[in-house]
Amino acid sequence: xxxxxxxxxxYGGVPVLRDVSVTLGKGEIVGLLGxxxxxxxxLINSLSGLVVxxxxxxxxxxxxxxxxxxxxxxxLGIVQVPEGRLVFPEMTIRENLLLGGVNARARPHRxxxxxxxxxxxxxxxxxLSQDAGTLSGGEQQMLAIGRGLMAEAKVLMLxxxxxxxxxxxxxxxxxxxxxxxxDGLTILLVEQNLNLTLRHAQRCYVLERGQVAVEGDADSVRxxxxxxxxxxxx
Ligand SMILES: Nc1ncnc2c1ncn2[C@@H]1O[C@H](COP(=O)(O)OP(=O)(O)O)[C@@H](O)[C@H]1O
Ligand SMILES: [Mg+2]
Numbered sequence: 515x516x517x518x519x520x521x522x523x524x525y526g527g528v529p530v531l532r533d534v535s536v537t538l539g540k541g542e543i544v545g546l547l548g549x550x551x552x553x554x555x556x557l558i559n560s561l562s563g564l565v566v567x568x569x570x571x572x573x574x575x576x577x578x579x580x581x582x583x584x585x586x587x588x589x590l591g592i593v594q595v596p597e598g599r600l601v602f603p604e605m606t607i608r609e610n611l612l613l614g615g616v617n618a619r620a621r622p623h624r625x626x627x628x629x630x631x632x633x634x635x636x637x638x639x640x641x642l643s644q645d646a647g648t649l650s651g652g653e654q655q656m657l658a659i660g661r662g663l664m665a666e667a668k669v670l671m672l673x674x675x676x677x678x679x680x681x682x683x684x685x686x687x688x689x690x691x692x693x694x695x696x697d698g699l700t701i702l703l704v705e706q707n708l709n710l711t712l713r714h715a716q717r718c719y720v721l722e723r724g725q726v727a728v729e730g731d732a733d734s735v736r737x738x739x740x741x742x743x744x745x746x747x748x
Pocket of ligand 1: 556557
């Protein structure tokens with residue numbers, strides 16, 4: 515469904531990602547692992563178009579999207595749930611969700627999509643007219659995922675959804691990720707949390723200093739000694 519080939523990308527002409535190739539099959543949860551600063555967010559931002567690649571190619575459902583704008587990519591269904599949630603704190607939960615669905619493809623279905631999101635997250639339903647800034651971290655993560663679903667994502671890219679959440683909320687959010695997977699959504703799950711990701715993803719890539727150090731199914735990545743060393747920077 516999504517195929518990244520030999521991607522080189524970075525900032526101010528300095529590459530962070532070097533020769534990264536990653537694929538996502540339809541309906542898969544693919545884990546993207548790596549220590550802090552490995553380049554995980556840079557990869558997600560390259561997929562959403564916020565970082566412009568220096569070279570390499572990104573194909574989505576048979577179309578070359580490498581040079582498309584972020585807006586065009588959202589229209590195609592490539593949707594990011596950013597690191598740190600980035601909800602709009604002074605807007606209500608309802609407004610945040612509606613904003614998620616402004617793209618031309620999603621806009622006509624906003625009422626029915628909103629019902630689905632609120633069924634998934636009853637806690638948000640109880641707080642619809644509350645400002646998003648009043649939510650706890652876990653609730654903001656629900657809202658950020660809900661906003662991504664409102665865009666009618668075909669591939670949902672989650673950037674460190676467990677970051678800063680209590681163990682209970684982490685469990686809940688990963689339950690939601692499993693449920694979205696069961697419903698057929700394709701998911702790119704970016705995490706530092708190794709064991710958690712290996713439990714939920716079918717395949718994983720481990721990034722180390724901007725390069726893919728290990729890739730394979732969850733079991734082989736778990737057992738590969740390079741996985742631990744990529745984390746410890748040895
Ligand atoms: N906007 C930016 N400008 C310059 N360098 C950046 C920027 N964002 C990230 N970097 C650098 O790129 C590298 C990878 O960062 P990032 O993709 O955020 O890693 P991760 O998400 O794995 O923690 C880091 O060395 C970071 O300092
Ligand atoms: Mg990051």
